[in-house]
Amino acid sequence: MKLGIYVGDETVIHFTRGGGQEIGTGTVLDRFVFSSSPAHPSDNPCPKCGDQSRLDGVISSCIDCFLSGGELYLFEYDVSAALFLAKPRGGTCTLAKSDPPEDVLHRASFLLQNGFGGYNIFKNNCEDFAIYCKTGLLVITNISVGRSGQAASFLAATSAVVSSPLRFLTASFSGLAVVGYGMYCASRLVSDIGVRRDVSKIPVERLIASSS
Numbered sequence: 001m002k003l004g005i006y007v008g009d010e011t012v013i014h015f016t017r018g019g020g021q022e023i024g025t026g027t028v029l030d031r032f033v034f035s036s037s038p039a040h041p042s043d044n045p046c047p048k049c050g051d052q053s054r055l056d057g058v059i060s061s062c063i064d065c066f067l068s069g070g071e072l073y074l075f076e077y078d079v080s081a082a083l084f085l086a087k088p089r090g091g092t093c094t095l096a097k098s099d100p101p102e103d104v105l106h107r108a109s110f111l112l113q114n115g116f117g118g119y120n121i122f123k124n125n126c127e128d129f130a131i132y133c134k135t136g137l138l139v140i141t142n143i144s145v146g147r148s149g150q151a152a153s154f155l156a157a158t159s160a161v162v163s164s165p166l167r168f169l170t171a172s173f174s175g176l177a178v179v180g181y182g183m184y185c186a187s188r189l190v191s192d193i194g195v196r197r198d199v200s201k202i203p204v205e206r207l208i209a210s211s212s
Contacts, residue, residue: 001091003075003130004066005108010048012066013108015058015129017119056119058111058129077134084192085185091127095194098134107133107204114208131193138207141198 004014045051048062063072076083076093087093098104116129132138193199 001073001127002066002068002070003091003127004061005104005130005133006063007060007105007108010063011060012063013058013060013112013133014066015111015116015119015124015126017056058116060112075130078194081189085189088185090188094131094135095192096131096135096137097194099136103136104133107136110204110208132207135193136201136203137193137199138202139193139196139198140200 002014002016004012006012045053046062046065049060049065052059052061052065073092075091077096077098079093079095081095084093084095111129111133116132117124119125189195
């Protein structure tokens with residue numbers, strides 16, 4: 001699932017890993033996660049966007065190129081904990097509140113000109129970009145996963161399967177499934193940027209200055 005900021009005039013600003021670019025995870029995922037750049041072939045570029053097949057970083061695309069044939073979904077902000085847990089898939093909502101539209105557009109436009117660092121599927125991906133633009137919140141520790149609900153969900157699911165001591169106390173498959181799902185939900189919730197304590201609101205100008 002790709003996330004971006006709609007800025008009007010059928011245009012989306014988003015953070016992408018271009019075709020042929022490495023993710024930099026250092027894991028087996030590097031073999032399976034493909035480019036999130038718009039999918040027009042280079043010999044038939046979009047008349048609005050041109051050839052963006054190998055671009056990376058923060059780019060501006062028409063909404064058709066951004067969707068690349070997929071469906072449009074609205075990411076939800078300021079949801080309740082109950083609604084958050086009712087959505088089993090990560091990367092669809094957050095408990096964090098969105099800032100006013102003018103602040104969101106300012107961050108997205110500023111980062112379009114100045115970049116958002118290197119793409120990393122776990123710590124700095126398209127969801128991290130969109131959530132930062134919407135909230136101004138950044139994780140301020142180097143030891144935890146980024147803001148991404150999709151990455152947090154992946155790690156939560158892995159943790160629920162392989163590291164639960166309760167799995168040894170549950171004989172049945174159904175019992176194991178209940179325990180695993182409970183751990184998955186709890187891990188997702190505590191990883192959400194809306195409840196984490198290791199986050200801070202960072203002005204976009206300071207973000208760029210600190211990375212220079």
